[in-house]
Amino acid sequence: MRGDFIRRHIGSNARQIKEILHFLKLSSLDELIEKVIPENIMSRQVPTLRSNFSEQAVTAYMRKMRKRNQVFVSMIGMGYYDTIMPAVIKRNVLENPGWYTAYTPYQAEVSQGRLEALSNFQQMVMDLTAMDLANASLLDEATAAAEAMSMCKRITKKQSNVFFVDQNCHPQTIAVVQTRADSLGYQLEIGDPWVDLDATSVFGALVQYPGSNGEVKELQTIADSLHAQQAILTVAADLLSLVLLKPPGEQGADIVVGNSQRYGVPMGYGGPHAAFFATHDQHKRAVPGRIIGLSRDRRGKPAYRMALQTREQHIRRDKATSNICTSQALLAVIAGFYAIYHGSKGLNLIAGRVHRYTLIVALALTKLGYTLQNALFFDTLTVQLP
CATH class of the missing domain: 1.20.5 (Single alpha-helices involved in coiled-coils or other helix-helix interfaces)
Structure with missing residues (x-):
């Protein structure tokens, strides 16, 4: 058993490394690194590390380095914005180890408080998007958009392999959707949906609302043209804008995805932030990610639980609705509490x-x-x- 553990978890031994290098027709690991690492990021300088630094000395040095930073206001936008986390949420949630987890809990029913908080997040998303159902978060908006494309293909009856993407989507979203499309054998068409979309040839479309350039356009026309051809409309929406704008669910959207970062989660050098994923009730068994539901225990009292788990990878394996069930539970909890x-x-x-x-x-x-x-x-x- 010990030897099996080493084989499975410790990595290749000297003999295996030699076999790998022979198969690759390489003479050494250094040569392998030269072949694999792009030249523009390769560092050939051996790091020089000072020894015998105490913890206090390292802290003082890092503070000195930090003072060299210049902090500017971010004007880039594209789905990420400055926001303020209320002190009560910072102290009682973010700084409280009891809330720390990247996942919805594995022994879910034991963690009633966490499930209730995630249920609040789901309800917030449902209210703002005007959709029937939301999951307990996904990795980020780009991943949620890629998951939406896969779901469009699952729920439509069309034989098409073409998915249309609004050219006004955030660039990181387009990049991730393109990667997913390549792996699944889908063809991506990128253009202006109000001009270039041919609803007869696609199984679904992704539209940004508001667009990455800030433009707000109505969605009903696109939704109607897609639905007439049995195609699915996904809208990537700004959650804060939906406080004022007409929600996608009232404009014919079938799926709504986006980022909840603006709800009290500062950017933090790019992440992490909880995505949201919402749809209509008839599509609930095709939704990726975890869903929190409300049931009753044997005494008749309300009890939160993980709902519709037969969709998920720990049960359906390769036939699951998604094999990215990882959520951003801590950030989703913060976003939900921000709204409350x-x-x-x-x-x-x-x-x-x-x-x-x-x-x-x-x-x-x-x-x-x-x-x-x-x-x-x-x-x-x-x-x-x-």
Whole structure:
């Protein structure tokens, strides 16, 4: 047994490494590294590490290095924005080890508090998107969009292998969807859905709302044209904008995905952040990820549980609706508590303030002679420079 453990978990031994190198027609591991690592990221300099540093000395050195950083306001947008985590959430959730986990719990029913918090997250997403069902989060918006493409193929009756992607989607979303499409043998068409979409030839489409350039357009026309051809509409939506905008569920969307980062989760050098995934009740057995449901225990009291688990990989293996069941439970809990903390009135105030600030900038730019390319917008502007 001990030898089997070493074989399975410790890695290749000297004999196996020699066999691998012989098969690859290479003479050494250094030569393998030269072949594999791109030249533009290869570092040939041997790191010089100072020895005998105490913990206090290392901390002082890191603080000194940190002071060299220049902190700027991020103006990139594209799905990630500055936000404020309320102190009560930071202290009682983020800094509380009792909430730490990247997953929905394996002994789910023991963790009633966590399940209730994730149920709140699901309900928040359902309310803002106007959809019937939401899962307990996914990795990020781009992954959720790729999962949505796979789900579109599962639930449509069309034989097409073509999936249409709005050119105004965030670039990271397009990149991940393209990677998934390549692996599944789907053909991706990228263009303007209001101009280039041929609903007869696709099994589904992904539209950004608002677009990556900030533009807000109605979705019903696209939804109607797709549904007339038995195709599925997925909308990648900004969750904060849905506080003010007409939700995708009221405009014919079949699936709504997005990122909950704006709900109290600062950017943190790019992540992590909880994605959301929402759809209609008739598609619930095709949804990826974990779903929290409310049942009753043997005493008749309310009890939260993991619902519809027969979709998942620990039961259906390779036939699961998704083999990325990893969620961002901690971040989803924070986003749900952020909505509870502020309430509907507070969220309206925040979204309204964000839009007003954007409007002030738009008016100022117009007065200065710049041309705005956005007819309608929430918080992002595209400006044409002279």
